[in-house]
Amino acid sequence: MEILLEILEIDPDALRAKGPGLLWPEEPDQGFVDAVRVAGIVDPVLVEEAGGGYRLAAGYKRVLAAGELGIACPARVVRGTETELAAAYLASNAARIGSLGEGRLLLALGWFARKTGRDEALDRIGPLLGLRPGSRRARMFSAWLDMPDSLMEHALAERLPLACIGILERMDTAEREAVAPFFAPWAWSRNNGVNFLTWVLEAVRAANGRVGDLLGLERYAAVLRSGLSPKDGTARLCETARRDRYPTVTRLREEFAAASRGLRAGTSWKIEQPDNFETTGVELTVRIRDAQGLAQAVSGLADMADSPVWERLWAVADDA
Amino acid sequence: MTLDHLPPHLRSLGRVYVDDGVRNSSMARRVLSRLPGVPVFEAGDDPVPGDGAGHTLYLKEYKGDFLRFCPGTRYYNCCGYRIAHIGENCPLSCSYCILQAYFQDRVLKVWANSGDFFAALDKAFGADPDRRYRVGTGEFTDSLALEPITGYGGDLVEFLNRHPNVCLELKSKFVDLTWMERAARPDRVLPAWSMNAPEIVATQEHGASTLEERLAAARTCAEAGFRVCLHFDPIIHFPGWEKGYARTVEMIADHLEPSQVAYVSLGSFRHMPELKDIILRNHPEAGYVYGEFVRGRDNKMRLVRPRRVEQFRLIAGGLKRAGFGDALYFCMESDEVWKAVLGFTPKGSGGLGARLMDRAFGM
Numbered sequence: 001m002e003i004l005l006e007i008l009e010i011d012p013d014a015l016r017a018k019g020p021g022l023l024w025p026e027e028p029d030q031g032f033v034d035a036v037r038v039a040g041i042v043d044p045v046l047v048e049e050a051g052g053g054y055r056l057a058a059g060y061k062r063v064l065a066a067g068e069l070g071i072a073c074p075a076r077v078v079r080g081t082e083t084e085l086a087a088a089y090l091a092s093n094a095a096r097i098g099s100l101g102e103g104r105l106l107l108a109l110g111w112f113a114r115k116t117g118r119d120e121a122l123d124r125i126g127p128l129l130g131l132r133p134g135s136r137r138a139r140m141f142s143a144w145l146d147m148p149d150s151l152m153e154h155a156l157a158e159r160l161p162l163a164c165i166g167i168l169e170r171m172d173t174a175e176r177e178a179v180a181p182f183f184a185p186w187a188w189s190r191n192n193g194v195n196f197l198t199w200v201l202e203a204v205r206a207a208n209g210r211v212g213d214l215l216g217l218e219r220y221a222a223v224l225r226s227g228l229s230p231k232d233g234t235a236r237l238c239e240t241a242r243r244d245r246y247p248t249v250t251r252l253r254e255e256f257a258a259a260s261r262g263l264r265a266g267t268s269w270k271i272e273q274p275d276n277f278e279t280t281g282v283e284l285t286v287r288i289r290d291a292q293g294l295a296q297a298v299s300g301l302a303d304m305a306d307s308p309v310w311e312r313l314w315a316v317a318d319d320a
Numbered sequence: 321m322t323l324d325h326l327p328p329h330l331r332s333l334g335r336v337y338v339d340d341g342v343r344n345s346s347m348a349r350r351v352l353s354r355l356p357g358v359p360v361f362e363a364g365d366d367p368v369p370g371d372g373a374g375h376t377l378y379l380k381e382y383k384g385d386f387l388r389f390c391p392g393t394r395y396y397n398c399c400g401y402r403i404a405h406i407g408e409n410c411p412l413s414c415s416y417c418i419l420q421a422y423f424q425d426r427v428l429k430v431w432a433n434s435g436d437f438f439a440a441l442d443k444a445f446g447a448d449p450d451r452r453y454r455v456g457t458g459e460f461t462d463s464l465a466l467e468p469i470t471g472y473g474g475d476l477v478e479f480l481n482r483h484p485n486v487c488l489e490l491k492s493k494f495v496d497l498t499w500m501e502r503a504a505r506p507d508r509v510l511p512a513w514s515m516n517a518p519e520i521v522a523t524q525e526h527g528a529s530t531l532e533e534r535l536a537a538a539r540t541c542a543e544a545g546f547r548v549c550l551h552f553d554p555i556i557h558f559p560g561w562e563k564g565y566a567r568t569v570e571m572i573a574d575h576l577e578p579s580q581v582a583y584v585s586l587g588s589f590r591h592m593p594e595l596k597d598i599i600l601r602n603h604p605e606a607g608y609v610y611g612e613f614v615r616g617r618d619n620k621m622r623l624v625r626p627r628r629v630e631q632f633r634l635i636a637g638g639l640k641r642a643g644f645g646d647a648l649y650f651c652m653e654s655d656e657v658w659k660a661v662l663g664f665t666p667k668g669s670g671g672l673g674a675r676l677m678d679r680a681f682g683m
Contacts, residue, residue, distance in 0.1 A: 206610035208559050248612050248624045276614035277625050279656055317625050318660060 001080030001088060007044050010075045012067035015047065015056045021086030022056065023108045024093065024100065028065040036065040044074040046088055057085045058092035083115045090128040097130055103158035105129045109141050110152075118145055140165050148176055154183035161190040167197040171211065175201070178212040182220075182237060186230035196238050199245035206245075214244065252277050256316050263309040267300030268293070277317035282310070323355065326468050327494070329411045329527045333428075333469075334375040337363040341381040342432035347470065348379045351430065354469045370425035373413075377469075380407075382431035386440040390459060395617035396652040397666045399585070400673025402455040404441060404488070406472045407431055410462045412493060415524040415603035416554050419460070421595040428461075430470055438479050445483040454673075454680045458491030458512070467496040474499040477509055484508060487680040489549055493528035495537040500544060507682055510582050511541045512549035515572070517564025520556050524606065531568060535575040542580035547682065553587030553651050555631050557611040557623055562634055569638035578643035583679045586632055587651030590622045618652075625657065632661040649676060 028036075045059025056063055057078050066073040078088050090097075090108065097105070108129055112121035122142055123133055131138040143165045144155060151168065154160035160183040168176060179197060188196070204211050214220070223236045243250045253273075260271040260282075274283040286297045323331040336358055342348050343362075352360060355377075368378045386405050392398025407430040409423055431437055445453060457463040457473065467473050473490050480486050481504040490499065491512040503509045513534040516524075521531050529537075538548040550572065555565070589608065591599075596609050613621040622628065636648055649672060650658060655665040666672035 202610040205607050206612075208607065246612055246624075248626055249614060252624075252626075275617055278614070278617050278622070278654060318656070 001078065001084040003046070003088070004077040004079075006076070008047075008075045008077065009072040010047065010054060012063045012071075012073045015045075015054055015063055015073070015075075019048070019055045019057055019085070020082060021089045022058070022060055023086065023089060023111060024096070024104050025060040028061045028068070032061060033065045033068055036062070036071075037069055040071070041066060041074050044076045046078045046085075046092060047075045048078055048080075048085055058089040083112060086112065086115075087125065087128065090125065094128070097128070101158045102162045103156045105131075106141060106144055106152075106162065107156050110145060113145055118142060143169055148173070148180075150180040151176055151183070154180065157187075159183045159187040161188060161193045163190045164193045164197055167194060167201060171197075171201060175204075175211040178210075178215050182215070182224065185224065186233050188230075188234050192234045192238050196234070196241050199238070199241035203241065203244040249276065252316055256313060259309050259312045259316070263304055263307055263313070264300075267304065268297055269300055269304070271313070273313075273316070280314040280318065282313050322357070326354070327496075329465065329494070330468060332373075332375050333358055333377055333411075334371070336360045336377045336379065337368045337427075338379045339363050339381040339432070342379055345379075345432050345434065347430070347432040347434045347472075350471060351377070351379060351432070351469050367425070368427050370427040373426060376427045377466075378427050378429045379432035380429050381433045382436070386431070386437045387444050387455070388459075392652060393618040396654055397650065397658065397672050398652060399649065399676050400454070401459070401489075401676075402453055403459045404437075404455045404457050404476065405431070405460065406437065406457050406470075406476070407466070408460045411465055412462065412525065412527050413602070414493075414526070414528070415599055415606040416556065416589055416591075416608075418591060418595065420598045420602060421592050422460070428466065430466060430472070434472070434475065438475075441479070442483075445480075445486050449483075449485050451485060452677055452681060453486045454489065454677050455486060456489035456491055456510075456512070458489065462492050462494065463490040463512075464492040464494050464496040464499075467494075467498060471498070474502045478502040480508060481505065487677075489680070491549070491551065493525060493534070495529045495533050497537060497540060500541065500546070503546075506545035507547070509546055510549050510680060511538065511546055512551060513538055515550045515552045515568055515584075516554075517556065517558075517561060517568055519558070519560065519564050524556070524603070531571060535571055539575045539580075542576060547580055547582040548576065549582050550584045551587070551651075552635055553585055554589035555586060555628075555635065556589050556608045557627060557631060558608045561631065565631070565635050566638055569635060569642060572639070572644070573642035578647065581644060581647050582682075583649060583676060584639060584644055584647045585649055585651045586635060587653075588623050588628045588631065590616065590620045590652070593619075593621055596621070617654075625654075628653075629657055629660045632657065636661050647679065 041062050045062050046057040047054040048057050054075070063073055078085060080088070109121055109125065112125045122131065122138055126133055126138050131141055140162055144162060147155070147168060151160060155162060179200065200211060200214060204214050219240050220237065223233060223240065226233060228236060256273050264271050268286050270285045272283045274281060288294045288297055323333065333355060336352065336355060338348055338360060340362055363378060368376065370376050388403040388405055390398060390401040390403055409419060409426055409428045410417070411428060457476065464473050476488060477499045480488050484505060487508050487510060489510040489512050491514070493514050515531070518531055521528065541548055599606050599609050612624045612627055614624050616622040639645065639648060648662060658665045666675065669675055
């Protein structure tokens with residue numbers, strides 16, 4: 001690859017923007033435009049010679065800002081193969097990489113992998129993307145390159161966290177296709193995404209069932225149709241999957257919570273089952289800040305002491 | 321030379337490492353004579369390299385304790401079993417085996433300084449002839465898996481002829497009865513076999529004797545005057561477990577009389593949290609790891625209590641109906657489970673260790 005030292009002045013409108021290696025084009029915000037207005041474009045964009053003119057290789061945001069302000073754009077000519085130009089683009093955007101979402105990094109890695117093969121992309125381009133060769137993170141990105149388009153689409157859009165790859169790798173083709181629609185409506189948090197997929201897969205494995213059959217049940221489909229906010233929708237799906245993965249524990253917790261809620265009503269006591277129902281024990285805690293709080297806690301405990309609900313709490317797991 | 325004279329699970333032994341200090345020991349000489357043609361190497365300061373498949377045997381000069389307590393915890397009722405420590409690891413690769421997480425490698429280790437071993441036991445057991453011991457060799461290895469090449473079980477049986485205050489349990493998934501003829505007191509040796517649902521034996525205990533073979537061997541021992549022990553451990557929760565375990569109970573009743581059984585343990589599959597990933601890596605077909613496990617009070621993962629109780633009730637109920645009720649106990653279970661299934665707790669019956677000691681000694 002060769003970058004000429006000469007700096008040209010090019011009319012922004014003459015640049016054919018969005019060349020193939022412009023992987024992360026971004027519109028300039030007002031702050032950026034204002035900065036260019038004050039200081040001009042201090043870092044020349046990169047252009048390649050094409051058809052008697054120039055095509056943009058790096059500097060999309062700067063070109064748009066220059067166009068908006070009606071000023072010429074400083075540019076240097078770069079010559080090389082398509083992948084070399086794209087690598088120059090990454091180098092030119094190195095400062096952005098730390099703030100880019102994982103989907104954009106995956107997009108870039110995938111682009112290079114298609115052009116050069118996965119190994120070379122990881123070895124040569126990976127470091128530019130913050131992926132140290134052989135690192136766990138690099139392996140995670142590499143594994144994503146084997147995922148089907150139906151999942152890749154959501155990962156690139158950053159609705160499906162890349163951290164879900166571990167559980168997705170344990171799924172077969174049909175299972176991956178079955179979970180994909182659940183990432184279409186909402187952007188999932190890392191924890192919720194991993195938990196949802198893990199619980200669904202493990203519930204199915206435990207029952208020798210099929211992911212498609214479980215997720216085809218109305219209790220899942222109804223959430224997809226619900227129009228809930230991303231936070232509520234993903235939380236509802238997680239709760240549904242957790243119930244399928246841990247039906248007994250979920251039911252015990254709900255029964256315990258329902259019984260204890262009435263018992264502690266009006267008091268400052270917190271009532272919990274401390275050991276996953278391994279014992280019949282019940283744990284009571286209270287936080288006391290002053291003498292009045294202490295008196296109220298003691299009084300509240302005395303009020304609770306004679307309740308028949310205790311027997312129910314101690315026996316929740318015995319009767320299951 | 322081939323190893324065709326050995327049982328199939330030992331024919332793939334590919335190399336032997338020997339500590340210099342035990343090179344001329346009787347145990348090393350015996351083992352090497354039974355493994356003709358197998359390359360022998362001197363073990364150095366570095367760890368013996370394993371092949372990840374249990375094909376390497378290490379005749380070790382062991383410097384640790386030969387008589388140990390079973391690693392129970394205070395949160396669950398422990399049976400107080402004492403371990404006569406003869407070696408580590410097992411040539412089987414049962415999917416659920418805890419040894420996968422206990423040990424870093426799959427090298428089969430045999431304490432070849434058996435003179436030191438017997439001296440330590442002689443000192444412990446001879447100190448007070450009135451003190452009873454219930455010991456076994458099946459905690460860190462299978463008691464009889466290596467018997468065809470080591471004869472350790474037979475040696476121990478013969479050694480304990482001089483210590484009638486000791487009852488020895490030989491716990492195995494194999495059938496090897498060569499030790500029987502060396503037992504002067506059949507009432508002081510408890511041959512024991514692991515029991516499970518036939519599906520689990522077939523799919524998760526590759527290379528072990530079948531359930532039918534184990535029970536036939538148990539009957540042979542019983543007919544020779546030995547009382548046997550049966551261990552339902554680990555009980556696995558899998559689709560169809562009800563029929564599977566009911567079938568095993570039926571098979572037990574078909575082969576043994578209640579009077580021929582010293583005790584029967586029930587233990588639910590429990591594991592250190594990290595074992596799950598190890599099992600999935602080594603045995604991806606082991607779907608039972610996706611059961612409804614919770615962290616127990618000992619920090620091991622256990623099936624949630626109602627599901628354990630459900631399994632225990634079915635198995636214990638079947639065994640009770642077949643007349644084996646008095647022999648039942650739980651391995652590492654809580655008072656809540658004891659009460660729910662058997663209607664009493666070990667503390668209420670004098671303590672589990674004392675009860676099993678009496679059963680072991682036929683009292």
